[in-house]
Amino acid sequence: MEMLQASQPLSLENVFTEVAQLMDRFRKGDAPITMDTDIAQDLNMDSLAVMDLMMELEDKFDVSIPLNMVPEIVSVGQLAQTILDSKKGA
Amino acid sequence: MGLFDRFKSVRDAHGALKACGGDPFGVQMERVLSTTEAMIEGRRTILCGTNNYLGLTFDPDSVAAAQQAIADFGTGTTGSRIANGSYSGHQALEQDLADFYGKKHCMVFTTGYQANLGAISTLAGPNDFLIIDADSHASIYDACRLGSATVIRFKHNDPADLDRRLARIANEPGNKIIVVEGIYSMLGDHAPLKEFVEVKKKHGAYLLVDEAHSMGVMGATGRGLLEAEGVDDDVDFITGTFSKSMGAIGGFLISDHPEFDILRVACRPYMFTASLPPSIIASVRQSLAVLRAKPELMRKLWQNVDTLYNGLRAAGFKLGAQKGPVVAVHLTDPVLAGVAWNALLKRGVYVNLALPPATPSGTALLRCSVCAAHSTEQLERVVEVLIEVGEELGLLPQPALRIAAAE
Structure with missing residues (x-):
């Protein structure tokens, strides 16, 4: 998997774009993905699929997204924000 | 929202499974005849899903x-x-x-x-x-x-x-x-x-x-x-x-x-x-x-693993890559796996049905576990019945492909 370049400036929008792109492989529905999309409900992803998605995102952005945080991440926007915060904190 | 409403998806999935015949999560052993046999639905059944690896429950x-x-x-x-x-x-x-x-x-x-x-x-x-x-x-x-x-x-x-x-x-x-x-x-x-x-x-x-x-x-x-x-x-x-x-x-x-x-x-x-x-x-x-x-019990277990694993592999079933006392037959469709599981039970063979998300990567498994107390004849019977069911349900490759799959 291609890792993002460290020099690339990250904004919520481009993190969201990357996340939405990756999600396409894990989702079951075909509703458009927006910042407000509910990951479990709208995309019909079970707990295992959500954990597998998080794992791929960890590698994509080279961050840790601990399992403890997963229950708090409801929307795609929150997920993108979590990744952005981890990236800034790193 | 009702107290149990959030279980709707679980209820639907379980309902679809029960519609295949019996309830794989509600099996009752009416009598346990030995380490490797029980009466289930009034039938004498070979137990091939017990985790009783050394067969010590009746030691x-x-x-x-x-x-x-x-x-x-x-x-x-x-x-x-x-x-x-x-x-x-x-x-x-x-x-x-x-x-x-x-x-x-x-x-x-x-x-x-x-x-x-x-x-x-x-x-x-x-x-x-x-x-x-x-x-x-x-x-x-x-x-x-x-x-x-x-x-x-x-x-x-x-x-x-x-x-x-x-x-x-x-x-x-x-x-x-x-x-x-x-x-x-x-x-x-x-x-x-x-x-x-x-x-x-x-x-x-x-x-x-x-x-x-x-x-x-x-x-x-x-x-x-x-x-x-x-x-x-x-x-x-x-x-x-x-x-x-x-x-x-x-x-x-x-x-x-x-x-x-x-x-x-x-x-x-x-x-x-x-x-x-x-x-x-x-x-x-x-x-x-x-x-x-009695280290010979472990030796017997692994001989039995050979019988089941090699028998199923030669028949063309897709199994886990590592041979051991858990022998999992990989299927892709949970409903078909449910139908197969029921057909096995009706013919006197009990294995475990394992479905996503309890299984990785969306696979449905007919999970067999081997016991040192199984006789070779019992395990050969399990292989025979699995092949029968596999052929009836189209779970096996064409015979010509089997040799290649077994290699």
């Missing part, structure tokens, strides 16, 4: 030991070790197990689930990290939720991935505890322990191995994968169960750590539940003695 000496213990100590302890006291058998079993593993300390728990729950949730504190294999058993996931540590998940059986994830938290001050299993209960594959030990050493982490399905199964004397891989001294904590090869129920945690005993007054799943009853303690002590005295 005459273990049964006699349990009966004697009931006569001497009663049917139950009616309380926890810390509040209501230990019986001599609890300590004796802990000593037996510590001796078996060549380690200093052992605690026994009331179930294997609680052993993982207690060990993992207590060893890792709020500033520590648990780094767990993605395909971990539910007891490991639940332990992570009970505890307060930060939990990171790494790709199944992938030491390079573990290394990468540990590197990301290298500058964090907390302790790091890696959690893996010996044999994985669903696919039957086992952890690359030597490689995990290298990663553990590189990062100064601790390693906990759950040997639930590998104790009494792997290693020259049955200590499990750590013995088979020669890494006894590099594993910091071992958990396991008495409900598989030991033929009873209960769990344990083993370690050489000098401060181990503090866990007895800190580990909630140990402290706040009733302790194992005298009969179980006695039968497990005897079963452990049988394992130590």
